[in-house]
Amino acid sequence: MVNGTGGTGEAGRALGRRVREVDVLIVGAGPAGLTAAEHLAAADCGTVEVLEREQQAGGVPRHCHHGGFGTPWTSGPRFAAARSRAATDAGAVVRTSTTVTGIPEARTVDVTGPDGLERITARALVLATGARERPRAARLVPGTRPAGILTTGELQQAVHLYGQYVGRRAVVVGTEPVAYAALDTLRRAGVTVVAQLTDLDRPQIPPLRAADARLRRTVPLLTRTTLTEVLGRGRLTGVRLRHADGRTTQVPCDTLVFTGDFVPEAELARGAGLRMDRATRGPLVDTAFRTDVPGVFAVGNVLHAAETAATAAAEGHTAAAAVRRLLAHEDRPHAFGPQLAVAPPLRWITPGRLPRDLPADDTQRFLVRAAEPLPARGGATLTVTQDGRTLHSERVRGPLRTGNSREISGSWVRDAALDGGPIHVTLAATRR
Amino acid sequence: MNAPAAEGRVTRYGPLQDSAAYDVVVIGAGVVGAGIARELARHRRVRVALVEASHDVGDGTSKANTAILHTGFDATPGTLEARLVREGHALLGAYAAECGIPVEPVGALLVAWDEDQLAALPGLAAKAARNGYEAARVVDADALYAREPHLGPGALGALAVPDESIICPFTTPLAYATQAVRAGVDLHLNSRLQHVTWAEGEGVGGHTLHTERGPLHARWLVNAAGLHADTVDRMLGRTTFTVTPRRGQLVVFDKPARALVHHILLPVPTALGKGVLVAPTVFGNVLLGPTAEDLHDKTATHSTEQGLSALHTQGARILPELLEEEVTTVYAGLRAATEEDDYRIDSWAEQRYVTVGGIRSTGLTASLAIAAHVTGLLAEAGLDLGTPTSLPPVRMPSLGERTQRPYQDPGRIAADPDYGRIVCHCERVTLGEIRDALGSTVPPASLEGLRRRTRARGGRCQGFHCGAALRDLFDGELS
Numbered sequence: 001m002v003n004g005t006g007g008t009g010e011a012g013r014a015l016g017r018r019v020r021e022v023d024v025l026i027v028g029a030g031p032a033g034l035t036a037a038e039h040l041a042a043a044d045c046g047t048v049e050v051l052e053r054e055q056q057a058g059g060v061p062r063h064c065h066h067g068g069f070g071t072p073w074t075s076g077p078r079f080a081a082a083r084s085r086a087a088t089d090a091g092a093v094v095r096t097s098t099t100v101t102g103i104p105e106a107r108t109v110d111v112t113g114p115d116g117l118e119r120i121t122a123r124a125l126v127l128a129t130g131a132r133e134r135p136r137a138a139r140l141v142p143g144t145r146p147a148g149i150l151t152t153g154e155l156q157q158a159v160h161l162y163g164q165y166v167g168r169r170a171v172v173v174g175t176e177p178v179a180y181a182a183l184d185t186l187r188r189a190g191v192t193v194v195a196q197l198t199d200l201d202r203p204q205i206p207p208l209r210a211a212d213a214r215l216r217r218t219v220p221l222l223t224r225t226t227l228t229e230v231l232g233r234g235r236l237t238g239v240r241l242r243h244a245d246g247r248t249t250q251v252p253c254d255t256l257v258f259t260g261d262f263v264p265e266a267e268l269a270r271g272a273g274l275r276m277d278r279a280t281r282g283p284l285v286d287t288a289f290r291t292d293v294p295g296v297f298a299v300g301n302v303l304h305a306a307e308t309a310a311t312a313a314a315e316g317h318t319a320a321a322a323v324r325r326l327l328a329h330e331d332r333p334h335a336f337g338p339q340l341a342v343a344p345p346l347r348w349i350t351p352g353r354l355p356r357d358l359p360a361d362d363t364q365r366f367l368v369r370a371a372e373p374l375p376a377r378g379g380a381t382l383t384v385t386q387d388g389r390t391l392h393s394e395r396v397r398g399p400l401r402t403g404n405s406r407e408i409s410g411s412w413v414r415d416a417a418l419d420g421g422p423i424h425v426t427l428a429a430t431r432r
Numbered sequence: 433m434n435a436p437a438a439e440g441r442v443t444r445y446g447p448l449q450d451s452a453a454y455d456v457v458v459i460g461a462g463v464v465g466a467g468i469a470r471e472l473a474r475h476r477r478v479r480v481a482l483v484e485a486s487h488d489v490g491d492g493t494s495k496a497n498t499a500i501l502h503t504g505f506d507a508t509p510g511t512l513e514a515r516l517v518r519e520g521h522a523l524l525g526a527y528a529a530e531c532g533i534p535v536e537p538v539g540a541l542l543v544a545w546d547e548d549q550l551a552a553l554p555g556l557a558a559k560a561a562r563n564g565y566e567a568a569r570v571v572d573a574d575a576l577y578a579r580e581p582h583l584g585p586g587a588l589g590a591l592a593v594p595d596e597s598i599i600c601p602f603t604t605p606l607a608y609a610t611q612a613v614r615a616g617v618d619l620h621l622n623s624r625l626q627h628v629t630w631a632e633g634e635g636v637g638g639h640t641l642h643t644e645r646g647p648l649h650a651r652w653l654v655n656a657a658g659l660h661a662d663t664v665d666r667m668l669g670r671t672t673f674t675v676t677p678r679r680g681q682l683v684v685f686d687k688p689a690r691a692l693v694h695h696i697l698l699p700v701p702t703a704l705g706k707g708v709l710v711a712p713t714v715f716g717n718v719l720l721g722p723t724a725e726d727l728h729d730k731t732a733t734h735s736t737e738q739g740l741s742a743l744h745t746q747g748a749r750i751l752p753e754l755l756e757e758e759v760t761t762v763y764a765g766l767r768a769a770t771e772e773d774d775y776r777i778d779s780w781a782e783q784r785y786v787t788v789g790g791i792r793s794t795g796l797t798a799s800l801a802i803a804a805h806v807t808g809l810l811a812e813a814g815l816d817l818g819t820p821t822s823l824p825p826v827r828m829p830s831l832g833e834r835t836q837r838p839y840q841d842p843g844r845i846a847a848d849p850d851y852g853r854i855v856c857h858c859e860r861v862t863l864g865e866i867r868d869a870l871g872s873t874v875p876p877a878s879l880e881g882l883r884r885r886t887r888a889r890g891g892r893c894q895g896f897h898c899g900a901a902l903r904d905l906f907d908g909e910l911s
Contacts, residue, residue: 016842114849135894157900
């Protein structure tokens with residue numbers, strides 16, 4: 001064990017830290033981080049270490065007790081355990097209760113854990129820090145501040161990890177897929193859902209699933225309804241709602257669950273000075289998941305809050321290849337091509353730029369997110385242009401929803417001019 | 433050298449079984465009441481109880497203010513408030529350093545946004561001088577923008593008040609209460625006062641306080657009931673003032689916003705009101721507020737759509753980039769305003785009663801000076817206090833962002849690995865700190881109380897990551 005003052009210029013802060021080096025360091029043992037670790041360790045990339053701040057590896061799927069993780073019948077905890085085992089079996093070291101508290105310089109992280117403080121420098125650093133739901137305050141919902149208000153993440157942990165009492169009557173805010181997971185968890189905890197509400201005009205999941213919740217589970221769905229006030233002292237006693245016609249009503253409840261509206265857990269990336277994508281609020285990456293700092297990658301829901309565990313895991317796999325390429329050609333400077341930009345009704349696209357120094361990878365997919373729900377009927381056309389030249393256009397079938405993204409083809413990447421202007425991705429109603 | 437006093441009791445439940453009378457009962461365990469109890473605890477001769485309606489100390493107005501340690505530069509010269517704020521600033525500054533209460537001497541800038549406000553600055557500097565504060569200086573727009581490059585466009589200049597500081601509003605009353613209890617003061621929580629009677633006892637008369645948990649006897653009474661000070665006053669047959677709650681709503685922005693602002697940005701007071709401020713917090717966040725709404729309901733500590741929207745508008749002018757950051761929390765507090773623009777501290781010797789009313793947003797700053805003043809009034813009125821002793825120092829948890837936190841302290845983690853296990857990730861609160869808080873002299877009664885003691889669950893995720901784990905720890909402590 002080396003005790004000392006590693007790093008440069010930060011000697012004071014490094015005091016008392018164990019200074020170490022590894023080949024690959026991955027921050028976050030969720031689906032993206034674990035999958036990247038598995039493939040890097042299996043490819044003999046030297047020491048591959050994953051740092052996880054929670055007590056168990058696995059990320060958010062740990063507390064998602066429903067199917068749909070890879071297969072319809074694979075539950076979150078099983079998926080989490082399998083990914084974790086696969087990473088460890090491949091030779092990666094997964095350390096839990098170990099928190100990265102800062103990134104004092106590129107590829108160097110400060111760590112706090114029960115064994116003390118460390119400063120670890122890696123040849124490649126992969127940020128896989130995931131996402132969180134925006135809680136009540138961030139949504140600026142007025143009212144009192146009683147107990148009984150939670151996000152789906154807290155609800156699932158309370159019920160599935162700790163078996164805690166939740167309440168009797170709940171109101172659920174949101175209709176993204178995660179809202180329906182919250183409904184399931186509340187039902188299992190014996191909580192009656194007295195209302196589910198959204199300010200949109202329809203739920204943001206397929207109609208069959210919405211109908212199932214509404215009819216079979218008899219959860220009243222209030223569309224075009226806004227939560228205007230939280231009521232109660234000590235414990236929540238109710239909420240005030242405003243409907244589309246201006247009517248206001250009061251709904252008694254002791255539990256209020258805010259679902260969806262995910263944001264990237266990107267504070268480490270931002271604190272490290274990585275260039276951020278203003279639209280996604282995560283770090284800006286190219287199609288090889290490289291940030292603007294050489295040797296630093298970002299992958300998973302920190303880029304796109306939030307997609308499925310399978311999407312995050314697939315990215316972890318793709319990113320592993322990019323990390324291997326870096327390790328093989330470490331001294332080669334990286335260069336970036338044009339950035340991608342969207343316009344309303346699209347909200348963001350990720351990855352947000354093309355590499356310039358790598359061969360065009362036309363198997364790469366992009367994810368686009370709509371700023372508002374787009375109708376199911378009529379159809380729309382997505383067009384990719386650069387400097388006035390159309391690179392690609394594709395029909396977008398079915399509705400675009402606000403809570404998850406649409407995958408678009410990357411087949412056009414090889415046609416893009418890497419020294420050209422920004423690439424514009426637009427969506428317009430299909431002309432008949 | 434006095435022998436160490438037996439520690440006082442902290443009670444929350446069950447009947448108040450106390451037949452013997454206290455020498456002094458202080459009503460209200462906010463920052464003012466707790467400060468008075470602490471000051472009285474220095475006088476070993478007197479037996480003191482601190483009685484509080486809520487389940488925790490600092491749970492009313494004290495928990496929802498702007499967290500500023502004022503110099504008193506803008507007080508009305510010659511008032512009691514002006515004197516006690518000035519004295520309190522020095523006293524609390526020294527006390528905070530001794531106890532580890534987080535303080536950052538960031539300084540304030542009163543920003544002038546129009547010619548009238550700019551013209552008012554020299555007068556404010558002169559007023560500051562009349563309040564004994566000589567260091568205020570007018571700075572021009574260039575100097576202002578050099579200090580605050582993210583300030584919105586259109587500011588014309590500012591008054592710099594270098595000694596205004598930010599402080600932790602939660603640790604301060606807790607430090608007072610902790611020290612008081614350790615020095616023998618009994619703290620009775622959940623004990624809302626219902627009425628007060630007077631009885632001539634054996635040799636000496638006294639008050640009987642009828643609380644929700646039963647009666648308490650007191651030879652002397654100090655009313656530090658904050659918003660409810662007028663109600664308690666009326667229980668004692670006094671009608672000297674009426675408290676009109678003035679609500680202040682505040683928005684706390686996430687830590688990346690801290691880089692946008694270096695000083696407390698104060699508005700220039702105008703005829704239209706005090707306006708809102710933008711200030712860093714000792715936890716590394718940024719505060720925007722407060723609104724000022726005169727209300728009648730003393731329980732109206734809720735935020736409103738209109739209030740938040742007004743703050744949004746004001747914030748957009750003062751620090752436009754602030755609004756791009758995530759909001760961590762929103763809260764509202766009620767200042768205990770009365771019909772007069774000064775503190776209302778009165779003593780009735782024949783009734784053995786001191787009332788401490790009208791303590792508004794400056795109460796945190798002035799608290800130690802108020803405590804000394806009230807103790808003086810009690811002595812003048814005939815309470816034999818004996819010689820004061822100094823209290824054993826108390827060391828409060830290191831909550832400030834600019835101090836070394838346990839998760840950064842290798843020695844502490846080596847001694848106990850629980851200080852290396854971070855439970856609340858947004859605020860980086862360790863298992864060791866949570867255990868310490870749960871086992872402390874004045875333990876929390878709720879997760880909110882735990883938050884005020886540790887910062888746990890006070891960050892951007894508001895419990896998404898750690899809420900259930902914290903509840904598990906808290907419930908485990910209770911069972």
